[in-house]
Amino acid sequence: MHPFTLSTVDDPAAAIAAHARDPELAFIAGGTDLIGLMKDHVALPERLLDINRLPDMARIEAVPDGGLRIGALARMSDVAADIEVRRRFPVIAEALLFSASGQLRNMASLGGNIMQRTRCVYFRDEDDLPCNKRRPGSGCSARQGLNRNHAIFGWSESCVATNPSDVAVALAALDATVVVQGPAGERAIPFADFHRLPGDTPERDNALGRGDLIVSIEVPSGAEGRASHYLKIRDRQSYEFALVSAAAAVATDGLSICSVRLALGGVAHKPWRLRAAETALRGASLDDVDTLKVAIARSFTEARPLAHNVFKIDLAQRVVLRALQIAGARA
Amino acid sequence: MKPTVTLARKAREGSVTPDGPRVPVSMTVNGGVWKLTVEPRTTLLDALRDGLGLTGTKKACDRGECGACTVHVDGRRILSCMTLAAMQDGKHITTIEGLERDGNLHAIQSAFIEHDGFQCGFCTSGQIMSAVAMIEEVKAGWPSAATADVTSQVTAADLSRAEIRERMSGNLCRCACYPNIVDAVAGAAGRS
Numbered sequence: 001m002h003p004f005t006l007s008t009v010d011d012p013a014a015a016i017a018a019h020a021r022d023p024e025l026a027f028i029a030g031g032t033d034l035i036g037l038m039k040d041h042v043a044l045p046e047r048l049l050d051i052n053r054l055p056d057m058a059r060i061e062a063v064p065d066g067g068l069r070i071g072a073l074a075r076m077s078d079v080a081a082d083i084e085v086r087r088r089f090p091v092i093a094e095a096l097l098f099s100a101s102g103q104l105r106n107m108a109s110l111g112g113n114i115m116q117r118t119r120c121v122y123f124r125d126e127d128d129l130p131c132n133k134r135r136p137g138s139g140c141s142a143r144q145g146l147n148r149n150h151a152i153f154g155w156s157e158s159c160v161a162t163n164p165s166d167v168a169v170a171l172a173a174l175d176a177t178v179v180v181q182g183p184a185g186e187r188a189i190p191f192a193d194f195h196r197l198p199g200d201t202p203e204r205d206n207a208l209g210r211g212d213l214i215v216s217i218e219v220p221s222g223a224e225g226r227a228s229h230y231l232k233i234r235d236r237q238s239y240e241f242a243l244v245s246a247a248a249a250v251a252t253d254g255l256s257i258c259s260v261r262l263a264l265g266g267v268a269h270k271p272w273r274l275r276a277a278e279t280a281l282r283g284a285s286l287d288d289v290d291t292l293k294v295a296i297a298r299s300f301t302e303a304r305p306l307a308h309n310v311f312k313i314d315l316a317q318r319v320v321l322r323a324l325q326i327a328g329a330r331a
Numbered sequence: 332m333k334p335t336v337t338l339a340r341k342a343r344e345g346s347v348t349p350d351g352p353r354v355p356v357s358m359t360v361n362g363g364v365w366k367l368t369v370e371p372r373t374t375l376l377d378a379l380r381d382g383l384g385l386t387g388t389k390k391a392c393d394r395g396e397c398g399a400c401t402v403h404v405d406g407r408r409i410l411s412c413m414t415l416a417a418m419q420d421g422k423h424i425t426t427i428e429g430l431e432r433d434g435n436l437h438a439i440q441s442a443f444i445e446h447d448g449f450q451c452g453f454c455t456s457g458q459i460m461s462a463v464a465m466i467e468e469v470k471a472g473w474p475s476a477a478t479a480d481v482t483s484q485v486t487a488a489d490l491s492r493a494e495i496r497e498r499m500s501g502n503l504c505r506c507a508c509y510p511n512i513v514d515a516v517a518g519a520a521g522r523s
Contacts, residue, residue: 002372003351031414052418103501107410
Protein backbone atom coordinates (compact mmCIF):
# COMPACT_ATOMS: atom_id res chain seq x y z
CA MET A 1 0.00 0.00 0.00
CA HIS A 2 0.99 3.63 -0.48
CA PRO A 3 1.98 5.64 2.62
CA PHE A 4 -0.79 7.38 4.52
CA THR A 5 -1.46 8.68 8.00
CA LEU A 6 -4.07 7.29 10.37
CA SER A 7 -5.86 9.09 13.16
CA THR A 8 -8.85 8.37 15.36
CA VAL A 9 -11.86 10.52 16.15
CA ASP A 10 -14.54 10.24 18.83
CA ASP A 11 -16.60 13.34 18.00
CA PRO A 12 -18.91 13.30 14.95
CA ALA A 13 -18.62 17.07 14.42
CA ALA A 14 -14.84 16.82 14.31
CA ALA A 15 -15.04 13.91 11.86
CA ILE A 16 -17.37 15.84 9.56
CA ALA A 17 -15.23 18.98 9.69
CA ALA A 18 -12.04 17.05 8.94
CA HIS A 19 -13.64 15.28 5.96
CA ALA A 20 -15.20 18.48 4.64
CA ARG A 21 -11.93 20.44 4.53
CA ASP A 22 -9.61 17.67 3.32
CA PRO A 23 -10.24 16.08 -0.11
CA GLU A 24 -7.47 13.53 0.51
CA LEU A 25 -9.03 12.18 3.70
CA ALA A 26 -11.20 9.05 3.86
CA PHE A 27 -13.20 7.62 6.72
CA ILE A 28 -12.42 4.02 7.64
CA ALA A 29 -14.77 1.74 9.62
CA GLY A 30 -14.63 -2.02 8.88
CA GLY A 31 -12.09 -1.38 6.13
CA THR A 32 -12.98 -4.53 4.21
CA ASP A 33 -13.66 -2.67 0.96
CA LEU A 34 -11.35 0.33 1.38
CA ILE A 35 -8.23 -1.66 2.28
CA GLY A 36 -8.76 -3.94 -0.73
CA LEU A 37 -9.09 -0.88 -2.97
CA MET A 38 -5.93 0.59 -1.45
CA LYS A 39 -3.99 -2.65 -1.98
CA ASP A 40 -5.05 -2.59 -5.63
CA HIS A 41 -4.13 1.12 -5.94
CA VAL A 42 -7.73 2.02 -6.79
CA ALA A 43 -8.11 4.25 -3.73
CA LEU A 44 -5.13 6.35 -2.65
CA PRO A 45 -6.22 8.46 0.34
CA GLU A 46 -3.40 10.35 2.03
CA ARG A 47 -5.14 10.38 5.39
CA LEU A 48 -7.44 7.85 7.03
CA LEU A 49 -9.75 8.80 9.87
CA ASP A 50 -10.82 5.80 11.98
CA ILE A 51 -14.48 6.41 12.91
CA ASN A 52 -15.03 3.20 14.87
CA ARG A 53 -14.95 5.06 18.19
CA LEU A 54 -17.75 7.50 17.32
CA PRO A 55 -20.34 7.04 20.10
CA ASP A 56 -23.76 5.42 19.74
CA MET A 57 -23.36 4.56 16.07
CA ALA A 58 -23.39 0.76 16.31
CA ARG A 59 -26.82 0.34 17.87
CA ILE A 60 -29.61 -1.70 16.31
CA GLU A 61 -32.93 -0.38 17.57
CA ALA A 62 -36.38 -1.82 17.02
CA VAL A 63 -38.60 1.27 16.78
CA PRO A 64 -41.95 0.87 18.64
CA ASP A 65 -44.01 1.54 15.49
CA GLY A 66 -42.54 -1.58 13.88
CA GLY A 67 -39.64 0.04 12.09
CA LEU A 68 -35.94 -0.27 12.60
CA ARG A 69 -32.97 2.04 13.11
CA ILE A 70 -29.55 0.57 12.30
CA GLY A 71 -26.46 2.53 13.33
CA ALA A 72 -23.97 3.02 10.50
CA LEU A 73 -21.23 1.26 12.50
CA ALA A 74 -23.34 -1.83 13.29
CA ARG A 75 -21.55 -4.87 11.91
CA MET A 76 -23.24 -7.04 9.28
CA SER A 77 -23.14 -10.09 11.56
CA ASP A 78 -24.80 -8.25 14.46
CA VAL A 79 -27.60 -6.97 12.27
CA ALA A 80 -28.15 -10.41 10.71
CA ALA A 81 -28.23 -12.08 14.15
CA ASP A 82 -30.63 -9.56 15.72
CA ILE A 83 -33.89 -11.38 16.42
CA GLU A 84 -36.03 -8.26 15.85
CA VAL A 85 -34.40 -7.70 12.47
CA ARG A 86 -35.00 -11.36 11.59
CA ARG A 87 -38.65 -11.29 12.63
CA ARG A 88 -39.64 -7.85 11.34
CA PHE A 89 -37.59 -7.83 8.12
CA PRO A 90 -36.27 -11.30 7.25
CA VAL A 91 -35.20 -9.95 3.85
CA ILE A 92 -32.54 -7.81 5.60
CA ALA A 93 -31.13 -10.72 7.63
CA GLU A 94 -31.13 -13.01 4.59
CA ALA A 95 -29.42 -10.46 2.35
CA LEU A 96 -26.68 -10.04 4.96
CA LEU A 97 -26.26 -13.78 5.55
CA PHE A 98 -25.88 -14.38 1.81
CA SER A 99 -23.09 -11.77 1.68
CA ALA A 100 -19.34 -12.30 1.98
CA SER A 101 -18.07 -14.71 4.67
CA GLY A 102 -18.43 -15.04 8.43
CA GLN A 103 -15.14 -13.23 8.99
CA LEU A 104 -15.99 -10.34 6.69
CA ARG A 105 -19.48 -9.97 8.17
CA ASN A 106 -17.87 -9.57 11.59
CA MET A 107 -15.76 -6.71 10.26
CA ALA A 108 -17.89 -4.80 7.76
CA SER A 109 -20.20 -1.99 8.89
CA LEU A 110 -23.65 -1.31 7.43
CA GLY A 111 -22.67 2.22 6.41
CA GLY A 112 -19.63 0.89 4.60
CA ASN A 113 -21.59 -1.94 3.03
CA ILE A 114 -23.91 0.39 1.16
CA MET A 115 -20.91 2.47 0.04
CA GLN A 116 -18.89 -0.48 -1.27
CA ARG A 117 -17.65 -0.05 -4.81
CA THR A 118 -18.31 -2.19 -7.84
CA ARG A 119 -16.62 -5.58 -8.31
CA CYS A 120 -16.14 -4.89 -12.04
CA VAL A 121 -12.79 -6.58 -12.77
CA TYR A 122 -11.62 -3.68 -14.89
CA PHE A 123 -12.29 -1.19 -12.09
CA ARG A 124 -10.25 -3.30 -9.66
CA ASP A 125 -7.57 -4.36 -12.13
CA GLU A 126 -4.09 -4.05 -10.64
CA ASP A 127 -2.68 -3.05 -14.04
CA ASP A 128 -5.04 -0.11 -14.26
CA LEU A 129 -6.92 -0.79 -17.50
CA PRO A 130 -9.14 2.01 -18.85
CA CYS A 131 -12.07 2.61 -16.50
CA ASN A 132 -14.12 5.78 -16.29
CA LYS A 133 -15.12 5.02 -12.72
CA ARG A 134 -11.53 4.67 -11.61
CA ARG A 135 -9.98 7.30 -13.89
CA PRO A 136 -12.60 9.58 -15.50
CA GLY A 137 -12.17 9.96 -19.24
CA SER A 138 -10.01 6.84 -19.71
CA GLY A 139 -12.80 4.76 -21.27
CA CYS A 140 -14.80 1.65 -20.30
CA SER A 141 -13.02 -1.67 -20.80
CA ALA A 142 -16.14 -3.67 -19.94
CA ARG A 143 -18.42 -2.08 -22.57
CA GLN A 144 -16.75 -4.13 -25.35
CA GLY A 145 -14.90 -6.50 -23.03
CA LEU A 146 -15.99 -9.28 -20.68
CA ASN A 147 -19.35 -8.11 -19.39
CA ARG A 148 -21.17 -11.23 -18.22
CA ASN A 149 -21.44 -9.81 -14.69
CA HIS A 150 -22.48 -6.34 -15.76
CA ALA A 151 -25.63 -4.26 -16.03
CA ILE A 152 -28.78 -4.76 -18.07
CA PHE A 153 -30.55 -1.66 -16.75
CA GLY A 154 -29.58 2.01 -16.48
CA TRP A 155 -26.04 1.78 -17.84
CA SER A 156 -24.34 4.39 -20.00
CA GLU A 157 -21.57 4.27 -22.58
CA SER A 158 -19.30 5.50 -19.78
CA CYS A 159 -19.94 2.61 -17.39
CA VAL A 160 -21.77 -0.72 -17.31
CA ALA A 161 -20.78 -1.70 -13.74
CA THR A 162 -23.15 -3.11 -11.12
CA ASN A 163 -23.50 -2.39 -7.42
CA PRO A 164 -22.29 -5.40 -5.39
CA SER A 165 -24.20 -4.91 -2.12
CA ASP A 166 -26.83 -7.47 -1.17
CA VAL A 167 -28.36 -5.64 1.77
CA ALA A 168 -28.75 -2.49 -0.33
CA VAL A 169 -31.18 -4.44 -2.51
CA ALA A 170 -33.26 -5.34 0.54
CA LEU A 171 -33.13 -1.77 1.87
CA ALA A 172 -34.19 -0.40 -1.52
CA ALA A 173 -37.20 -2.72 -1.57
CA LEU A 174 -38.16 -1.62 1.95
CA ASP A 175 -37.95 2.12 1.13
CA ALA A 176 -35.33 2.69 3.82
CA THR A 177 -33.71 6.08 4.34
CA VAL A 178 -30.03 6.87 4.83
CA VAL A 179 -29.54 9.40 7.63
CA VAL A 180 -26.52 11.58 6.93
CA GLN A 181 -24.87 14.30 8.97
CA GLY A 182 -22.91 16.83 6.97
CA PRO A 183 -21.53 20.35 7.15
CA ALA A 184 -25.07 21.76 6.72
CA GLY A 185 -26.66 19.50 9.33
CA GLU A 186 -28.64 16.29 9.17
CA ARG A 187 -30.67 15.03 6.22
CA ALA A 188 -32.47 11.82 5.32
CA ILE A 189 -31.83 10.45 1.82
CA PRO A 190 -34.49 8.10 0.43
CA PHE A 191 -32.77 4.83 -0.46
CA ALA A 192 -33.81 5.12 -4.10
CA ASP A 193 -31.85 8.39 -4.31
CA PHE A 194 -28.76 7.24 -2.40
CA HIS A 195 -27.04 5.36 -5.23
CA ARG A 196 -26.58 7.00 -8.64
CA LEU A 197 -26.80 5.81 -12.20
CA PRO A 198 -23.47 6.22 -13.99
CA GLY A 199 -24.41 8.75 -16.70
CA ASP A 200 -21.32 10.77 -17.63
CA THR A 201 -19.90 10.71 -14.09
CA PRO A 202 -19.57 7.04 -13.08
CA GLU A 203 -16.79 7.94 -10.64
CA ARG A 204 -19.55 9.06 -8.27
CA ASP A 205 -21.36 6.07 -6.75
CA ASN A 206 -23.78 7.82 -4.43
CA ALA A 207 -25.29 11.09 -3.27
CA LEU A 208 -22.71 11.76 -0.54
CA GLY A 209 -20.43 14.80 -0.70
CA ARG A 210 -17.41 16.02 1.24
CA GLY A 211 -18.09 16.09 4.95
CA ASP A 212 -21.02 13.67 4.77
CA LEU A 213 -21.11 10.96 7.44
CA ILE A 214 -23.75 8.21 7.37
CA VAL A 215 -25.04 7.91 10.94
CA SER A 216 -27.87 5.40 10.53
CA ILE A 217 -30.18 3.59 8.19
CA GLU A 218 -33.88 3.74 9.03
CA VAL A 219 -36.37 1.15 7.83
CA PRO A 220 -40.03 2.19 8.04
CA SER A 221 -42.65 -0.14 9.42
CA GLY A 222 -44.85 -1.72 6.79
CA ALA A 223 -47.19 -4.61 6.34
CA GLU A 224 -44.80 -6.00 3.73
CA GLY A 225 -41.82 -6.33 6.09
CA ARG A 226 -42.55 -9.69 7.65
CA ALA A 227 -43.50 -11.38 4.39
CA SER A 228 -40.20 -10.69 2.70
CA HIS A 229 -37.40 -12.72 1.16
CA TYR A 230 -33.99 -12.30 -0.46
CA LEU A 231 -33.03 -14.73 -3.20
CA LYS A 232 -29.48 -14.68 -4.57
CA ILE A 233 -28.22 -16.57 -7.62
CA ARG A 234 -24.46 -16.90 -8.05
CA ASP A 235 -21.83 -19.03 -9.75
CA ARG A 236 -20.98 -20.84 -6.52
CA GLN A 237 -23.27 -21.51 -3.63
CA SER A 238 -21.49 -19.44 -0.99
CA TYR A 239 -19.03 -16.58 -0.60
CA GLU A 240 -19.71 -15.06 -4.02
CA PHE A 241 -21.28 -11.92 -5.42
CA ALA A 242 -24.66 -12.11 -7.11
CA LEU A 243 -25.18 -12.74 -10.77
CA VAL A 244 -28.76 -11.70 -10.07
CA SER A 245 -30.58 -11.30 -6.77
CA ALA A 246 -34.06 -10.18 -5.80
CA ALA A 247 -35.63 -8.73 -2.68
CA ALA A 248 -39.40 -9.13 -2.42
CA ALA A 249 -41.75 -7.84 0.28
CA VAL A 250 -45.47 -8.39 -0.01
CA ALA A 251 -48.73 -7.68 1.82
CA THR A 252 -51.61 -9.99 1.00
CA ASP A 253 -55.27 -10.63 1.67
CA GLY A 254 -55.48 -14.39 1.43
CA LEU A 255 -53.65 -15.16 -1.80
CA SER A 256 -54.41 -11.76 -3.30
CA ILE A 257 -51.51 -9.27 -3.45
CA CYS A 258 -52.43 -5.95 -1.76
CA SER A 259 -49.03 -4.35 -2.26
CA VAL A 260 -45.58 -5.57 -3.19
CA ARG A 261 -42.13 -4.08 -3.36
CA LEU A 262 -39.44 -5.60 -5.55
CA ALA A 263 -35.79 -4.78 -6.11
CA LEU A 264 -33.06 -6.48 -8.11
CA GLY A 265 -29.33 -6.73 -7.47
CA GLY A 266 -26.58 -7.50 -9.95
CA VAL A 267 -28.38 -5.78 -12.81
CA ALA A 268 -27.57 -2.06 -12.50
CA HIS A 269 -25.31 0.60 -11.02
CA LYS A 270 -27.79 0.77 -8.14
CA PRO A 271 -30.41 -1.51 -6.57
CA TRP A 272 -33.09 -1.65 -9.26
CA ARG A 273 -36.71 -1.20 -8.19
CA LEU A 274 -39.35 -2.83 -10.39
CA ARG A 275 -42.04 -0.15 -10.12
CA ALA A 276 -44.02 -1.17 -13.20
CA ALA A 277 -44.20 -4.77 -11.99
CA GLU A 278 -45.20 -3.66 -8.49
CA THR A 279 -48.16 -1.76 -9.91
CA ALA A 280 -49.16 -4.57 -12.26
CA LEU A 281 -49.01 -7.18 -9.49
CA ARG A 282 -51.58 -5.46 -7.29
CA GLY A 283 -54.68 -7.64 -7.05
CA ALA A 284 -53.00 -10.65 -8.64
CA SER A 285 -53.20 -14.01 -6.92
CA LEU A 286 -49.99 -15.57 -5.65
CA ASP A 287 -50.96 -18.93 -7.15
CA ASP A 288 -51.68 -17.50 -10.61
CA VAL A 289 -48.18 -17.94 -12.01
CA ASP A 290 -49.03 -16.87 -15.56
CA THR A 291 -50.43 -13.54 -14.37
CA LEU A 292 -47.44 -13.01 -12.07
CA LYS A 293 -45.03 -13.63 -14.98
CA VAL A 294 -46.81 -11.15 -17.25
CA ALA A 295 -46.86 -8.51 -14.50
CA ILE A 296 -43.14 -8.99 -13.71
CA ALA A 297 -42.30 -8.73 -17.41
CA ARG A 298 -43.67 -5.15 -17.40
CA SER A 299 -40.42 -4.05 -15.74
CA PHE A 300 -38.20 -5.70 -18.34
CA THR A 301 -39.28 -3.85 -21.47
CA GLU A 302 -36.51 -1.33 -20.79
CA ALA A 303 -33.77 -3.95 -20.25
CA ARG A 304 -30.69 -3.51 -22.46
CA PRO A 305 -28.36 -6.51 -22.25
CA LEU A 306 -24.67 -6.44 -23.16
CA ALA A 307 -22.82 -9.01 -25.31
CA HIS A 308 -22.35 -11.57 -22.54
CA ASN A 309 -25.28 -11.09 -20.17
CA VAL A 310 -28.44 -11.60 -22.25
CA PHE A 311 -29.19 -14.52 -19.90
CA LYS A 312 -29.79 -12.10 -17.04
CA ILE A 313 -33.10 -10.91 -18.53
CA ASP A 314 -34.72 -14.33 -18.25
CA LEU A 315 -32.89 -15.28 -15.05
CA ALA A 316 -33.87 -12.05 -13.28
CA GLN A 317 -37.58 -12.56 -14.02
CA ARG A 318 -37.44 -16.10 -12.66
CA VAL A 319 -35.59 -14.92 -9.56
CA VAL A 320 -38.18 -12.22 -8.92
CA LEU A 321 -41.03 -14.71 -9.31
CA ARG A 322 -39.43 -17.22 -6.91
CA ALA A 323 -38.60 -14.50 -4.35
CA LEU A 324 -42.17 -13.23 -4.53
CA GLN A 325 -43.61 -16.72 -4.03
CA ILE A 326 -41.37 -17.42 -1.02
CA ALA A 327 -42.14 -14.01 0.49
CA GLY A 328 -45.84 -14.62 -0.10
CA ALA A 329 -45.66 -17.94 1.72
CA ARG A 330 -44.53 -15.99 4.81
CA ALA A 331 -47.63 -13.76 4.73
CA MET B 332 -4.47 -4.03 -24.47
CA LYS B 333 -1.28 -2.75 -22.87
CA PRO B 334 -1.72 -1.90 -19.21
CA THR B 335 -1.04 1.68 -18.27
CA VAL B 336 -0.02 3.01 -14.91
CA THR B 337 -1.57 6.23 -13.72
CA LEU B 338 0.56 9.22 -12.94
CA ALA B 339 -1.00 9.34 -9.50
CA ARG B 340 0.04 5.78 -8.79
CA LYS B 341 3.58 6.35 -10.08
CA ALA B 342 3.95 9.49 -8.03
CA ARG B 343 2.71 7.85 -4.87
CA GLU B 344 4.72 4.68 -5.26
CA GLY B 345 7.80 6.77 -5.96
CA SER B 346 7.33 8.43 -2.62
CA VAL B 347 7.29 5.16 -0.69
CA THR B 348 9.90 5.18 2.02
CA PRO B 349 10.83 1.97 3.83
CA ASP B 350 10.40 3.66 7.19
CA GLY B 351 7.53 6.12 7.22
CA PRO B 352 6.26 7.81 10.38
CA ARG B 353 5.15 5.23 12.93
CA VAL B 354 2.28 5.27 15.37
CA PRO B 355 2.04 3.51 18.75
CA VAL B 356 -0.40 0.66 19.32
CA SER B 357 -0.98 -1.47 22.39
CA MET B 358 -2.75 -4.80 22.03
CA THR B 359 -3.12 -8.00 23.99
CA VAL B 360 -2.03 -11.00 21.92
CA ASN B 361 -2.62 -14.50 23.30
CA GLY B 362 -2.83 -13.03 26.79
CA GLY B 363 0.33 -10.91 26.65
CA VAL B 364 0.33 -7.13 26.28
CA TRP B 365 2.41 -5.79 23.39
CA LYS B 366 3.33 -2.16 22.86
CA LEU B 367 4.43 -1.62 19.28
CA THR B 368 5.05 1.19 16.89
CA VAL B 369 3.82 0.47 13.38
CA GLU B 370 3.60 2.25 10.07
CA PRO B 371 -0.12 2.97 9.49
CA ARG B 372 -0.16 0.78 6.37
CA THR B 373 0.95 -2.29 8.31
CA THR B 374 -1.86 -4.83 8.37
CA LEU B 375 -2.61 -6.73 11.56
CA LEU B 376 -1.42 -9.84 9.69
CA ASP B 377 2.01 -8.36 8.96
CA ALA B 378 2.32 -7.00 12.50
CA LEU B 379 1.63 -10.45 13.96
CA ARG B 380 4.01 -12.26 11.64
CA ASP B 381 6.83 -9.76 11.15
CA GLY B 382 6.48 -7.69 14.32
CA LEU B 383 5.70 -10.38 16.89
CA GLY B 384 7.09 -13.43 15.07
CA LEU B 385 3.76 -15.26 15.30
CA THR B 386 4.03 -16.98 11.94
CA GLY B 387 1.26 -19.51 12.60
CA THR B 388 -1.16 -17.03 11.01
CA LYS B 389 -0.67 -17.42 7.26
CA LYS B 390 -0.52 -14.87 4.46
CA ALA B 391 -1.95 -16.25 1.24
CA CYS B 392 -4.19 -14.06 -0.92
CA ASP B 393 -3.72 -10.89 1.17
CA ARG B 394 -7.05 -9.67 -0.30
CA GLY B 395 -9.69 -11.03 2.06
CA GLU B 396 -10.57 -13.90 -0.24
CA CYS B 397 -9.08 -17.07 1.29
CA GLY B 398 -9.36 -16.98 5.10
CA ALA B 399 -5.80 -18.23 5.79
CA CYS B 400 -5.11 -15.17 7.96
CA THR B 401 -8.14 -15.64 10.26
CA VAL B 402 -7.57 -14.58 13.89
CA HIS B 403 -9.90 -13.55 16.70
CA VAL B 404 -10.27 -9.91 17.74
CA ASP B 405 -12.22 -9.53 20.97
CA GLY B 406 -13.45 -13.11 20.47
CA ARG B 407 -14.67 -12.69 16.90
CA ARG B 408 -13.12 -14.25 13.81
CA ILE B 409 -11.82 -11.66 11.38
CA LEU B 410 -9.37 -11.47 8.46
CA SER B 411 -6.11 -9.99 9.71
CA CYS B 412 -5.03 -9.04 6.17
CA MET B 413 -7.96 -6.66 5.80
CA THR B 414 -7.48 -4.52 8.89
CA LEU B 415 -4.69 -2.23 10.01
CA ALA B 416 -2.55 -2.98 13.06
CA ALA B 417 -2.85 0.64 14.16
CA MET B 418 -6.64 0.22 14.44
CA GLN B 419 -6.30 -2.54 17.06
CA ASP B 420 -5.32 -0.35 20.02
CA GLY B 421 -6.73 -1.89 23.20
CA LYS B 422 -8.00 -5.02 21.42
CA HIS B 423 -7.60 -8.62 22.55
CA ILE B 424 -6.24 -10.82 19.78
CA THR B 425 -5.96 -14.59 19.68
CA THR B 426 -3.90 -16.44 17.08
CA ILE B 427 -3.41 -20.15 16.49
CA GLU B 428 -0.47 -20.04 18.91
CA GLY B 429 -2.86 -18.98 21.66
CA LEU B 430 -5.31 -21.89 21.47
CA GLU B 431 -3.39 -24.52 23.45
CA ARG B 432 -3.71 -24.67 27.21
CA ASP B 433 -0.84 -26.04 29.32
CA GLY B 434 0.51 -27.98 26.39
CA ASN B 435 -2.86 -29.46 25.44
CA LEU B 436 -4.28 -28.77 22.01
CA HIS B 437 -7.69 -27.15 21.64
CA ALA B 438 -10.45 -29.65 20.84
CA ILE B 439 -10.67 -28.33 17.28
CA GLN B 440 -6.94 -28.76 16.76
CA SER B 441 -7.15 -32.37 17.98
CA ALA B 442 -10.16 -32.98 15.76
CA PHE B 443 -8.26 -31.80 12.65
CA ILE B 444 -5.54 -34.35 13.45
CA GLU B 445 -8.03 -37.09 14.24
CA HIS B 446 -10.00 -36.53 11.02
CA ASP B 447 -6.98 -35.74 8.81
CA GLY B 448 -8.45 -32.31 8.03
CA PHE B 449 -5.51 -31.04 6.00
CA GLN B 450 -2.92 -31.92 3.41
CA CYS B 451 -0.38 -29.14 2.84
CA GLY B 452 -1.51 -27.36 6.01
CA PHE B 453 -1.24 -23.78 4.76
CA CYS B 454 -4.92 -22.99 5.30
CA THR B 455 -5.19 -25.01 8.51
CA SER B 456 -4.54 -22.35 11.14
CA GLY B 457 -7.15 -20.16 9.48
CA GLN B 458 -9.59 -23.07 9.26
CA ILE B 459 -9.14 -23.85 12.94
CA MET B 460 -9.42 -20.24 14.12
CA SER B 461 -12.53 -19.86 11.99
CA ALA B 462 -14.10 -23.07 13.31
CA VAL B 463 -13.47 -22.18 16.97
CA ALA B 464 -15.27 -18.86 16.63
CA MET B 465 -17.96 -20.26 14.33
CA ILE B 466 -19.06 -22.75 16.98
CA GLU B 467 -19.41 -19.87 19.45
CA GLU B 468 -21.54 -18.00 16.89
CA VAL B 469 -23.86 -20.99 16.67
CA LYS B 470 -24.06 -21.20 20.46
CA ALA B 471 -25.02 -17.52 20.47
CA GLY B 472 -27.94 -18.35 18.15
CA TRP B 473 -26.63 -16.72 14.98
CA PRO B 474 -28.37 -17.94 11.80
CA SER B 475 -26.58 -18.56 8.50
CA ALA B 476 -27.47 -18.68 4.82
CA ALA B 477 -28.09 -22.42 5.31
CA THR B 478 -30.64 -21.81 8.07
CA ALA B 479 -34.06 -22.86 6.82
CA ASP B 480 -35.97 -20.06 8.56
CA VAL B 481 -34.07 -17.04 9.84
CA THR B 482 -37.10 -15.88 11.83
CA SER B 483 -36.80 -18.84 14.22
CA GLN B 484 -34.28 -19.46 17.01
CA VAL B 485 -31.06 -21.26 16.13
CA THR B 486 -29.46 -23.76 18.52
CA ALA B 487 -26.26 -25.82 18.46
CA ALA B 488 -28.39 -28.85 17.56
CA ASP B 489 -28.98 -27.19 14.18
CA LEU B 490 -25.29 -27.42 13.18
CA SER B 491 -25.72 -29.82 10.25
CA ARG B 492 -23.02 -30.57 7.69
CA ALA B 493 -24.71 -28.12 5.32
CA GLU B 494 -24.54 -25.47 8.06
CA ILE B 495 -20.84 -26.19 8.67
CA ARG B 496 -20.04 -25.93 4.97
CA GLU B 497 -21.87 -22.61 4.67
CA ARG B 498 -20.45 -21.13 7.87
CA MET B 499 -16.90 -22.19 6.92
CA SER B 500 -17.13 -20.99 3.30
CA GLY B 501 -14.78 -18.08 4.00
CA ASN B 502 -11.88 -20.52 4.40
CA LEU B 503 -10.58 -22.00 1.17
CA CYS B 504 -8.50 -25.19 0.98
CA ARG B 505 -6.69 -25.64 -2.32
CA CYS B 506 -5.92 -29.26 -1.39
CA ALA B 507 -9.71 -29.67 -1.18
CA CYS B 508 -9.73 -31.41 2.20
CA TYR B 509 -13.25 -30.13 2.74
CA PRO B 510 -14.96 -33.45 3.62
CA ASN B 511 -12.41 -34.10 6.38
CA ILE B 512 -12.54 -30.49 7.56
CA VAL B 513 -16.32 -30.79 7.90
CA ASP B 514 -15.84 -34.10 9.78
CA ALA B 515 -13.36 -32.45 12.15
CA VAL B 516 -15.61 -29.48 12.87
CA ALA B 517 -18.69 -31.69 13.29
CA GLY B 518 -16.79 -34.01 15.62
CA ALA B 519 -15.44 -31.21 17.79
CA ALA B 520 -18.74 -29.31 17.84
CA GLY B 521 -20.56 -32.44 18.95
CA ARG B 522 -18.22 -32.81 21.91
CA SER B 523 -18.17 -29.15 23.01
